[in-house]
Amino acid sequence: MTNPHYTFLILTYNEEVHLPRLLNSIYELNAAVCILDSGSTDHTLTIAATYDAQVKQHPFENHPRQWHHALNAFEIKTPWVIGLDADQVLSDELKQQLLHFKDEDYQGIDGIYFNRKNHFKGKWLKYGGYYPFYLLKMFRYDSGYSDLNEHMDHRFIVPGKTIIWKDAFLLEENLKENNISFWINKHNRYSDLLACEEIERRQKLRLQTVKPLFWGTPDQRTAWLKQLWWRMPLFIRPAIYFIYRYIFRFGILDGYAGFIFHFMQAFWFRLVVDIKIKELLNNEKTD
Template sequence: MNTEFSFIILTYNEEVHLPRLLASIKDLDAETFVLDSFSNDNTLQLATAAGAKVLQHKFENHPKQWHHALTNFKVVTPWVFCLDADQVITPELKQLLRSFTDSDYAGINGIYFNRKNFFKGRWIKHGGYYPFYLLKMFRFGVGYSDLNENMDHRFIVPGNTAVWKKGYILEENLKENNIRFWIEKHNRYSDLLALEETERRRGLRMQTLQPKFWGTPDERTAWLKLRWWHMPLYLRPVLYLFYRLIFKLGILDGRTGIIFHFMQAFWFRLVVDIKIDELTKTVDNANRDKK
């Protein structure tokens, strides 16, 4: 059994994805934990058949679900690798993980991995989507889920981190090949993100990370988000689409890629802005009624 790291996976109706992920990590002989959100397909059977230790917890949002996983599984290895069910690790990354030892990373508390994202079978190589580094592996008990986020989930690791530029995490949600699924999913996400930003605009929610343009990948994201929140509603989705398609060459991703950039950069952000506007007016009207 691997004594260096364990895997934690979140699932909900992932029978189409989980076998693919489990196959990609099987040879690493690492203990695997699955936190399921009460799936009604074969997810649990697949997880238990693979020898994973399974718990179930009602889903509220990703940051809270990861927090529950990190505080309820009895992990005994010094490191933990957290994966979404629609992700897999490449053979090259697997080979690097085989030689990973805690002693080689003294003074390092977390590791970023490069991700390749796919939409409808196409690798989204441009538009700011590659290279894209995710903090997915960290010292258990040191790293934690950022509960100041409502929709985007990220892990916080105090201290030093490393970036692995070789090997990849591949991410492809096959269920999103059906555009209805994609739209319904992102409509739910827009509710969470609109509420989160409305609270930030009112000073009720703060960023955990210190925004730094030249910091870690997540600190740079925090810096960019801070600028985003100060941009005018309705204008920023237009500017973001232009940035993704032209400045970051998203137009080179072909027809499928352009559809992805349009939906993810413009449509989704426009829906969020509309909902922020609605929430703000509702709160303002309620405050006036109290006077």
């Protein structure tokens, strides 16, 4: 009998290296699996078929819009949905939580945050503000939706009460990012999206969906920190952010892989975004 409580919703694009790992981790939960693919040319669709997943196709624009389409493209018959990226895997602790999950035990709850353990080049990034790290991944299908006020970062939003499973871990490791060229090309594309988004926010064309609140939910705190970030001066803020993560949040303890990740993600990527913001502002002045 198919699990009556929740359905897994997964996004894919050329994920043959990741998808078997994820599908194996959720197999014993006996839940429906819906995969929205954006044009894979490898063996992703063949792998999905071997696990009896329902697959649909949709061209990729950005993650928030792709999740929005996924939530509307499938006929979800369960009260809950779990939205996962293909490079994520359920830990044994999270699997046990889900094995015993029953909708009737969570009346009055609209969403559940999972704790994430992020890995880079085989190293768990325990420091630098990357653990604990809570993601709203499980929510009621009739109330949750994708935040379309973001270009790059994607998050699900629910109007009601949420809880956190602090000891149930989602393991994330993008094996393709072990190739630094892949990582750089990917984040160069992301920097275009983020630069455009920040310009739109400066022009009041794009607002935050989540209420900024430092002592609120994990997403409300993120929204508050983003407001702080947008007020900081360009070019200076990447250096401040890297020092904060690497020194004050002990990212230095993550070793060689940690240095690469924290430097590239906190400084290099943010600096590229600021350079592109400056270029866009200069173009506006000359038009």
